[in-house]
Amino acid sequence: MSRQQTSAVVSIVLVVGLLGLVAAAMLTLGGPRLMSEPVSAVPDWSAQAVLNMGAPINTAWDEGELSFADDGTMVLTSARQDLAVAPGDPKDLYIATFNASTGTWNTPVNMGLPVNAAPATDVDPLRKGDDREPWITPDGNTIYFKSDRLATSSPMNINDIFVTRKVNGQWTTPELMPAPISTDAGNEHCPMLLRDGRTLCFASQREGGFGSFDIWCSEQQADGRWSEAVNAGPQINSAGSEFHFMEDPAGRWVYYSSSRPGGKGGVDIWASRHLGRNTWGPAVNLGPLVNTVGADMCPAVGPGGKTLTWFGGARKDSLGASDIYFTSQRNIDRVLSANGTP
Numbered sequence: 280m281s282r283q284q285t286s287a288v289v290s291i292v293l294v295v296g297l298l299g300l301v302a303a304a305m306l307t308l309g310g311p312r313l314m315s316e317p318v319s320a321v322p323d324w325s326a327q328a329v330l331n332m333g334a335p336i337n338t339a340w341d342e343g344e345l346s347f348a349d350d351g352t353m354v355l356t357s358a359r360q361d362l363a364v365a366p367g368d369p370k371d372l373y374i375a376t377f378n379a380s381t382g383t384w385n386t387p388v389n390m391g392l393p394v395n396a397a398p399a400t401d402v403d404p405l406r407k408g409d410d411r412e413p414w415i416t417p418d419g420n421t422i423y424f425k426s427d428r429l430a431t432s433s434p435m436n437i438n439d440i441f442v443t444r445k446v447n448g449q450w451t452t453p454e455l456m457p458a459p460i461s462t463d464a465g466n467e468h469c470p471m472l473l474r475d476g477r478t479l480c481f482a483s484q485r486e487g488g489f490g491s492f493d494i495w496c497s498e499q500q501a502d503g504r505w506s507e508a509v510n511a512g513p514q515i516n517s518a519g520s521e522f523h524f525m526e527d528p529a530g531r532w533v534y535y536s537s538s539r540p541g542g543k544g545g546v547d548i549w550a551s552r553h554l555g556r557n558t559w560g561p562a563v564n565l566g567p568l569v570n571t572v573g574a575d576m577c578p579a580v581g582p583g584g585k586t587l588t589w590f591g592g593a594r595k596d597s598l599g600a601s602d603i604y605f606t607s608q609r610n611i612d613r614v615l616s617a618n619g620t621p
């Protein structure tokens with residue numbers, strides 16, 4: 280080894296050691312810090328970090344999509360097998376409540392049959408009992424979700440959108456949200472009701488889009504019927520996959536998952552300004568605090584609008600498979616304000 284080579288190796292060792300010390304210091308302080316933050320101006324470290332939501336919400340199995348009612352009730356998707364409605368069931372919906380006296384989440388409760396479906400592969404091999412993507416309305420009384428319980432052998436009819444309602448404390452047998460929302464040729468999933476209470480947006484592969492899954496929205500009419508779905512257009516949709524469209528409580532921004540070019544890798548979370556009726560601003564990537572080289576997706580606003588939640592599978596602190604994460608909405612606001620009017 281030449282003197283220059285030795286010197287280079289020593290330099291690398293020093294740099295790696297220094298990075299290790301910096302990383303250890305950041306961990307000691309509670310998490311990563313935005314580079315632009317002066318050290319003395321960030322007293323609330325916990326609010327700055329991208330945090331794993333931890334047990335009992337996350338498990339060794341896949342955790343996925345979630346949403347919150349205004350009272351903080353969480354409805355989430357998990358592949359956990361210890362509480363599934365049937366052995367081998369790929370995904371079920373769970374309700375989780377927060378225990379204010381202990382400051383911890385209670386163990387999620389499986390919503391049970393018939394809200395969740397068990398595998399029914401004797402009927403059709405596609406009916407695996409894959410129930411996920413629950414979107415609970417702010418009043419906590421209605422949940423829209425996707426399920427494969429009516430799948431047929433057509434690959435474009437694996438998923439449909441269903442609704443269950445809380446009546447006298449009991450969740451009703453889910454009903455299919457019929458066409459033009461669920462179709463036999465669009466593989467619909469990821470439903471979300473906008474804050475106006477009458478616009479249901481969802482992902483579909485139906486014809487007329489920009490490629491793969493796109494966001495489409497349908498408005499409920501005075502007679503209860505749903506209008507023809509309208510494509511959310513080229514600011515939101517791309518030739519890649521778009522899904523899980525939701526808006527912030529003020530209705531100023533929408534967040535969604537997209538595999539469009541320009542992200543950190545795989546599926547990322549993006550935002551657009553809500554400028555008017557079906558009028559959206561350019562897609563803004565939420566940046567490295569949220570997005571990684573893996574899949575980061577399915578955003579939701581946490582209780583009180585203080586946090587953004589999502590799930591991903593590429594972080595080292597996972598409890599196993601994909602987990603649910605959250606960060607302070609202030610971190611999201613910083614990214615958005617750097618990319619347009621906050």
Ligand SMILES: [Ca+2]
Pocket residue numbers: 337338339340341342598599600601602
């Ligand atoms: Ca997990």
Ligand SMILES: [Ca+2]
Pocket residue numbers: 364368369370371395396397398407408409410
């Ligand atoms: Ca299931």
Ligand SMILES: [Ca+2]
Pocket residue numbers: 488489490491492493516517518519520521
């Ligand atoms: Ca698309």
